[in-house]
Amino acid sequence: QEKSLKLRDPNTVLIEDCLINYAEEHAYKTNSPQRIGYAIKALSEYWANKMVDDVDEDTCDEYLISRDVSDSTVRRELGVLRASFKHAERKKRLTHVPHVYLPAEHEGKDRWLTRPEMARLLWYSRTIYSRTYLPLFILLGLYTAARKSAILELTWQQVDFKNNRIDFNPKGRKKTNKGRPIIPMQRHLRTFLRLAYERRGTCEFVVNNGKPILDIKKGFAGAVQRADLKDVTPHTLRHTAATWMAQQGVSMFVIAQYLGQTNERTTTIYAHHQDRK
Numbered sequence: 001q002e003k004s005l006k007l008r009d010p011n012t013v014l015i016e017d018c019l020i021n022y023a024e025e026h027a028y029k030t031n032s033p034q035r036i037g038y039a040i041k042a043l044s045e046y047w048a049n050k051m052v053d054d055v056d057e058d059t060c061d062e063y064l065i066s067r068d069v070s071d072s073t074v075r076r077e078l079g080v081l082r083a084s085f086k087h088a089e090r091k092k093r094l095t096h097v098p099h100v101y102l103p104a105e106h107e108g109k110d111r112w113l114t115r116p117e118m119a120r121l122l123w124y125s126r127t128i129y130s131r132t133y134l135p136l137f138i139l140l141g142l143y144t145a146a147r148k149s150a151i152l153e154l155t156w157q158q159v160d161f162k163n164n165r166i167d168f169n170p171k172g173r174k175k176t177n178k179g180r181p182i183i184p185m186q187r188h189l190r191t192f193l194r195l196a197y198e199r200r201g202t203c204e205f206v207v208n209n210g211k212p213i214l215d216i217k218k219g220f221a222g223a224v225q226r227a228d229l230k231d232v233t234p235h236t237l238r239h240t241a242a243t244w245m246a247q248q249g250v251s252m253f254v255i256a257q258y259l260g261q262t263n264e265r266t267t268t269i270y271a272h273h274q275d276r277k
Helices: 015-025 033-046 057-066 071-090 115-125 134-144 147-152 187-198 217-226 234-246 252-259 262-274
Strands: 165-167 180-185
Touching: 015 033, 057 071, 057 134, 057 147, 115 217, 134 147, 134 180, 134 187, 134 217, 134 234, 234 252, 234 262, 252 262
Parallel strands: none
Antiparallel strands: 165 180
């Protein structure tokens, strides 16, 4: 086992061993062990029987070409590969680590939904009868600007009807650079949440189908297709919420509080929308 070996040259250590060690010793401590697991599976399949020293600019480019996914997904996957090497180096299992070359980070698309588009999305989300939770997910995204994971992990204990607020950062959650703020509960959202609460059953999660929803991708994509929309993902809801606030003249400071990010970053992304009506 790689765990018992010390300070070896990268040309003698299997990439797969580094990934396994990283998964067993560190990934479970993070906020996204499942995402890391998916990345490790893809990396292990491609880099099987290859040594750490085989990683260079050419092989990283070949990995990008081999994956039928977005560049941003490949960036995350190769980021996990790099993290596994750094982990091995910290554990003194490698004398040094090679540089892992990531695809260029593209600027985010300025794609937000107009009000007619949002109305269509909500209408068609209600037609997917096997996913009755989908309209509530969309409304939470629109009224709170929360990330997909924060919405799917939201429990009723975090919804404070008495004080009209939603705490997206539950007790015990590890602090990360992806902030989860306390959001005021707007009147329309409160109405929908009250209805959902009355029909909640035994599941503690706000967005549920009798059990927690692990991912919303398939149902959301179905609603997007039915609504005849393009380039719309769950993250578009967050971008739309912030864009609408900017267009309504809400200060960058307030929008930044909703997004859980710095005022400087918020200004960079959304300030140009403030003069639009």
